[in-house]
Amino acid sequence: xxxxxxxxxxxxxxxxxxxxxxxxxxxxxxxxxxxxxxxxxxxxxxxxxxxxxxxxxxxxxxxxxxxxxxxxxxxxxxxxxxxxxxxxxxxxxxxxxxxxxxxxxxxxxxxxxxxxxxxxxxxxxxxxxxxxxxxxxxxxxxxxxxxxxxxxxxxxxxxxxxxxxxxxxxxxxxxxxxxxxxxxxxxxxxxxxxxxxxxxxxxxxxxxxxxxxxxxxxxxxxxxxxxxxxxxxxxxxxxxxxxxxxxxxxxxxxxxxxxxxxxxxxxxxxxxxxxxxxxxxxxxxxxxxxxxxxxx
Numbered sequence: 001x002x003x004x005x006x007x008x009x010x011x012x013x014x015x016x017x018x019x020x021x022x023x024x025x026x027x028x029x030x031x032x033x034x035x036x037x038x039x040x041x042x043x044x045x046x047x048x049x050x051x052x053x054x055x056x057x058x059x060x061x062x063x064x065x066x067x068x069x070x071x072x073x074x075x076x077x078x079x080x081x082x083x084x085x086x087x088x089x090x091x092x093x094x095x096x097x098x099x100x101x102x103x104x105x106x107x108x109x110x111x112x113x114x115x116x117x118x119x120x121x122x123x124x125x126x127x128x129x130x131x132x133x134x135x136x137x138x139x140x141x142x143x144x145x146x147x148x149x150x151x152x153x154x155x156x157x158x159x160x161x162x163x164x165x166x167x168x169x170x171x172x173x174x175x176x177x178x179x180x181x182x183x184x185x186x187x188x189x190x191x192x193x194x195x196x197x198x199x200x201x202x203x204x205x206x207x208x209x210x211x212x213x214x215x216x217x218x219x220x221x222x223x224x225x226x227x228x229x230x231x232x233x234x235x236x237x238x239x240x241x242x243x244x245x246x247x248x249x250x251x252x253x254x255x256x257x258x259x260x261x262x263x264x265x266x267x268x269x270x271x272x273x274x275x276x277x278x279x280x281x282x283x284x285x286x287x288x289x290x291x292x293x294x295x296x
Contacts, residue, residue: 005212008237008244013132014198016236018190019042020135022214023221023228025071025140025186026077030145031223032179033159035092035287038078041100041185042209045070046188046247047206049105050196060121063190064131068257071188072181077178084174086289097211105204119198129197135229138186142225155179159283162290172290188213213265220268223282231268238264 022039029036047071053063074096075127081092108114124130146152154175155252162172194210195202221227242257 007241009129011240011244011274012236013128013235014236015239016232017131017135018194018198018210018227019138019214019217019232019235021190021193022187023217023232025183025190026214026218027142027146027221027223027225027228028155028183028186029180030218030286031159031283032155032176033162033283033285033288033290034079034082034176034180035089035093036078036180036183037090038074038096038184038211039214040102040207040209041093041097041182042071042074042078042187043191043194043207043211043250044059044097044100044104045074046191047195048108048113048191048202049188050194051108052111052119052121054118054196055111055113055116060119060196061130063196064121064189067192067196068185068189071191072185073183074188077186078184079177083176083180086291089287101205105286108202108204115201115203117201120195121197131193131197139225139229146225148152151175153180156283158290159285162285162288162291166290166292172292176290187214190214209262213261216265216269219282220272235261235264 021045025042030097046067050063053066054060058066078092078096081087081095083091094215121129121131124133144152147155154165154170157168157170158172158175158179165175166172190210191207194206195218199206217228217231217235220231238261242260243251245257
C-alpha cells in the first residue's frame, strides 16, 4: 500500500504540469476579455512541434521552446480571427481546434512521426523533470504580471471595461492580441510537455481532451492563477491514479478509469454552478468585441 501511494504521489506533478500551463494560458487570454475555446488546438500544435524538434535531434528544452513558438503562431491566427476580424470567439476557437487536429495529423503522417518513440525530457531531481519546478514559478510570475505590471493592469482593464480602457488611452486591440499570443505560447508549452516529457511519442489525439478540461479548470479557479494551480494538482492526482490502478491489477473497469477525469470535470462544473458568482467571477467583457466607434 505504501509503495502504491509513493508511486502515485511521485507521478502527480508531471500530470499536473500540462493542466497548469494550459490554465495559465487561458487566464492570460480571458482576463483580457477574449473567450478562448481553442486550448486543445494550441496544445496539439505544441505537442507536434515538440515531437518534430526532438526527432530532428534538438535537445528537449529546445523542443519545448519550439512548442511555445508553435502555440504562439496558432495564437496569432486565433487573434486575427477573434480580435482583429472580430469573428465570434466561440466559433473561432472551435474552428482552430478542428484545424489543428487535421493539420497535426497530416504533418505527423507525412513525416512518419506517428508511434515513433524518442528519449525526451529526463528527470532533474527527485525523479521530476525541470518543468515541474519551473511551472509554479510561472504561476507566481503570472500573478505578478497581472497585478503589478502596467501591461497586466491594462490587460485586466480591457477585460473588464474595454470602452473605459480605450478612453484612458489603452490600445484594446493590441493588448488583447498580445494576451492571446502569450496565452497560446503557454498552451503550446503544455502540449509540448505532454509529448517531450510525458508520453515521449506522438499518436493522433495525444492531448486527449486535456485542453477542454483546462477550460473547466479556469472556470473552477475563477480566473485566478493560484486556484488554477491547486485545481491542476487535483486533476493531476486523478490522472496519476489511473496507471497506478492498472499497474496494481485492481479490478476496476478500464473505461471507467478512462472517463474518470471527465467525470471529475463535470463534478467541478456542477460544484462551481452551485456556488454561484462572487467577486472573482468571469471578466465582465469576456467574449465581447470592442468596436471603438460604438464606445459608450
